[in-house]
Amino acid sequence: MGVSVNEAVSTDPVRDHPPPARRRGGRGRSALEVALLTVLAIVMLFPVLWMIETSIKENRDVYAIPAKFFNFQFTMDHFKDVFVGAGGGRSALSVSFLNSVVVAGVSTVLATVLGVPAAWAYSRFAVKAKKDQLFFILSTRFMPPVVVVIPIFLMYRQVGLIDTELGLILIYAAFNLPFTIWMMKGFVDEVPAEYEDAAMLDGYTRLQAFRRFTLPLLVPGIAATAVFALIFSWNEFVFAIFLTSSDDVRTAPPAIAGLIGGTTVDWGLVAASSVVFALPVLVFAYLVRKHLVAGVTLGAVRR
Amino acid sequence: MASATPPAQGRSPRLSDRGLAVAFISPALLLLLAMSVFPLLWALYLSFTDYSATRGGPARWVGFGNYTAILASAQVHQRALTTLLYVVGAVGLQTVLGFSIAYLISRRTRGRGLLTTVFLVPMMLSPVVVGLFWRFMLDAQFGVVNSMLGSLGIGPVEWLTRQRTALVSLIVVDTWQWTPFIMLIALAGLTAVPKYLYEAASIDRASEWFRFRTITLPLVWPLLLIAVLFRAIEAFRLFDLVYILTNGGPGVSTETLSFHVYKVAFLGFNTGTASAYGILMVLVVIVLTQLYLRYLNKLKED
Amino acid sequence: MRHPKRKGRPFLPGRKVRLATAAMLLAATTLAACGDDGKDDGGKASAPKAPATIPELTKDPLTLSFIWFEWPPAQALEDFANAEYKKERPNVTVKVNTVPNANWHDAMFTQFAARKTDFDIAILDSQHIGEAVTNGNILDITDFVKGNIDVNAYNPYLLAAYGQFPQAETGKRDENASLYGLPLLGDTWTMIYRKDLIGDKPPQTWDEMISVADKCQKDNPGVSGLAFHQANGSDAAAVTYNTVNGVYGGNLWDSKTRKIDGVLNDAAGQEAMDVLVNKMKPLTATGSGNWFIDEVNAAVAQGKACIAFNWIAASGGLLDPKQSTLGTTREQILGKLGFATLPSQKTNLVPLGGMGMHVSAYSAAANQAEALNFMKWFEQADIQKKWAAAGGVPSRTDAIESPEFLNAGPFNKVYADSVSRMRDMWNVPEYARLVDIENTNVNAALNGAKSPKEALDDIAKEQQGVLDSSSRKGGDGL
Secondary structure: OHHHHHHHHHOOHHHHOHHHHHHHHHHHHHHHHHHHHHHHHHHHHHHHHHHHHHHOEOHHHHOOOOOOOOOOOEOOHHHHHHHEOOOOOEOHHHHHHHHHHHHHHHHHHHHHHHHHHHHHHHHHOOOOOHHHHHHHHHHHOOOOHHHHHHHHHHHHHHHOOOOOHHHHHHHHHHHHHHHHHHHHHHHHHHOOOHHHHHHHHOOOOHHHHHHHHHHHHHHHHHHHHHHHHHHHHHHOOHHHHHHOOOOOOOOHHHHHHOOOOOOOOOHHHHHHHHHHHHHHHHHHHHHOHHHHHHHHOOOOOOO | OOOOOOOOOOOOOOOOHHHHHHHHHHHHHHHHHHHHHHHHHHHHHHOOEOOOOOOOOOOOEOOOHHHHHHHHOHHHHHHHHHHHHHHHHHHHHHHHHHHHHHHHHHOOOOOHHHHHHHHHHHHHOOHHHHHHHHHHHOOOOOOHHHHHHHHOOOOOOOOOOOHHHHHHHHHHHHHHHHHHHHHHHHHHHHHOOOHHHHHHHHHOOOOHHHHHHHHHHHHHHHHHHHHHHHHHHHHHOOOHHHHHHOOOOOOOOOOOHHHHHHHHHHOOOOHHHHHHHHHHHHHHHHHHHHHHHHHHHHHHHO | OOOHHHOOOOOOOOHHHHHHHHHHHHHHHHHHHHOOOHHHOOOOOOOOEOOOOOOOOOOOOEEEEEEEEOOHHHHHHHHHHHHHHHHHOOOEEEEEEEEOHHHHHHHHHHHHHOOOOOOOEEEEEHHHHHHHHHOOOEOEOHHHHHHHOOHHHEOHHHHHHOOEEOOOOOOOOOOOOEEOOEEEEEEEEEEEEEHHHHOOOOOOEHHHHHHHHHHHHHHOOOOEEEEOOOOOOOOHHHHHHHHHHHHOOOOOOEOOOOEOOOOOOOHHHHHHHHHHHHHHHHHOOOOHHHOOHHHHHHHHHOOOEEEEEEEHHHOHHHHOHHHOOOOOOHHHHHHHEEEEOOOEOOOOOEEEEEEEEEEEOOOOHHHHHHHHHHHHHHOOHHHHHHHHHOOOOOOEHHHHOOHHHHOOOOOHHHHHHHHHHEEOOOOOOOHHHHHHHHHHHHHHHHOOOOOHHHHHHHHHHHHHHHHOHHHOOOOOOO
């Protein structure tokens, strides 16, 4: 295969006059590549733009056939509906957003508080079967949620954690912990152990050396890691839909999913709540863009 | 920091390094044991019984009855095939597209940051938002996709309600969301290829394709493989997108294994069967994860 | 107001979180490990009995919680109860928790399975009763009904459909059977037709309806002849097939011998499937194969369907000018939309919809007492009429025939005329699986993934397998 392609390329007449042809061809190719990239970028972005546009359209225009791209009636009503209920009070949707903030926030704190010290310990100390432990930890993150939720459900019902925010917080913390440990271990590895050794020569205990010298250097890494954990918890749907059922506990993803399947579907409202829901994620993702590769591979790949 | 006077030695009983390691690691491991390992062991036990979460009554031991029934079930085979088609289709498409985009971006010198950011947006969205919005866009009646096709003279396509198109739609939506993932990692690999290798090659007047094949691909391949395996594991577990986009339809033609487990577990509350089903899925995931970790380990050692 | 039981577990700051979590998880692990079968014992569970008379009610503030799915009647119920029930019980607040329709059964039964419910009154679909009773999830209110409810005020079948188990024969009530619920909201399908397109007089037979729809579709480009439920979730496609099956003289099963295979797919059943897939489906819009309540409503409101079928309780939005392109006032819309009882063919059966109220076996004693009191209050004649005026569909015969009800909406007359024609599905513990099998297969047939005959035979075979599965050793529920 490879050979034949090579031969085809080498018999290309362009090769006969390398310098001018390559420059001209290069420029043409470059333009083609830019055009291709632009088209791909538009395709990737279009659904998001369409979502934003739908969120500010009058419902009549939302269902217009053919679709209206520009001359639509502008309205902010959908965004109002996201936060204000039919009766004028707080909407159920806005309550679910608050629940999401609490659940994602607290579970992230918990995963961070448990994960950072563990990552430090794995980085600094000779732990027995360290590699096995770390791989075991990561592998727990790959369990299918639909499968895990069955025994978790049985476990939670014994201890009364079904339909509670605490229940969601614990399972999210457990799902984010492997990520936190792997990601943070990378950051700790980058801080030379000599800092702590030097501090200990000055009479600090190991713990104090960690707290006073290493920890401050880890703050940016902790922030980035926490942001990823926050995004994972914020977006999570499977555990949320099976472990919660009441308005007071439900987080935003099942609440938004619940907007369809009633007697009427208000796609404008779906779009507006999706925008409100996605906006913080995009902002946060932008803040940690430097660490994206490590973040999305659960800390496994670092470049 | 400087003003702090070092404390007197031995004022407080020091934790040994070993003790410290245990104290720092055990809470995390404990949480994982309680929330991941213990539930799976419990599911393992239930998988040998006919226990039902709602019917009550003592669980009857059925040995490998659940396992043999699942492995022999034509229903399960159908879901396995659907899942396989989906995983191969989606991950394959993402890999080709993601790598191509990364390659194109890596050849640009300007606007790289902006381009990367733009391409990454879909990946950050919740599957719920992605599923809902594509369902709206793929609506046969007023969806924007059919509207655009219509202006090109292509008749309305039933994206979500025909056997073939529904699975294709799932693959397309997943590809839209996760192509950026492959792209991001491929890009990380591509930018790490040392420049001097290319320079040496261009002196030799090696063809572009030859350079790509002999320099770029071998260097990026290990990293790309990790990305592909990672996606394959995630795709194998797929549930939420199916739940929202097609609900498994038409008929059961887009029901994945995960979706089927959900129905067994929460529609009929056949907890024992669902547990066995889940354990079998976990076995597949463990094999894939082992592969993933092995390549990861190799990458780290290089 | 938040439910007291769930009220915030405090979060200890800093280091204590770790300790607390570790301790709690240890406790959870141990408890869960030993508590596995302990509580579930007792062989065939049965529903606990509610007291015959209402126990003394609390004077303290109390929240009476319901669970239902997200749709307008849920909001109507909460508003109505808080306005009217408060007059009698000022210390009680009514809260109707709602979940997405697709998640309704799972949300209720996972809580039942957890033996802890955040609701006191479950609003079960009529076919859920069997599962709830067999698992002991709801109270047996037979004695309570004897002492507190005027059973003669109801059409016997309505009372039976929303409360009796084992299931009553269609059209009857078995007075010796136990009751587990009382009617909350009656419902059935209405035919919605475009008076401006097909004329004022609705088609009388199913065949006529199909030919009228066919003609209307041909005469009006862009408007499809029919719109009905086809989705594979909830009970959407299943109810559609069951309706046609009933109209063409078929049977869903033989309840005495628990036989489905050979009954459902007999000649009448085959004809019904053939009519549905080969005569009705071609008259629907492209891509309507995943339509349920909301999509059918949208098609009607946007003037895209000549004849549509939908649940009456979900039809209120059709008259809202804000959501409709058919007119700018309710009167204008009513000038174009007609509502009629379903056409008949070999029989005049219509699907029974709606739901009853059932008291959770796991709610606190004070809440159970309040729930019983609420039900007694709700089933009074004048309250039923007020509920009808507030947008509800009552079940008492006097309320159904009252002007309050008949004047509240154009489709209410349809309901009143349909009461004697209703037929329900199977009310057995295996309902959720039966309906899923039917839904997915009918949906497959409607969307060309299976032939009509293949789909119907698969339904019959698989459903029969579910009913007979108790003898198997492992693999239940596949």
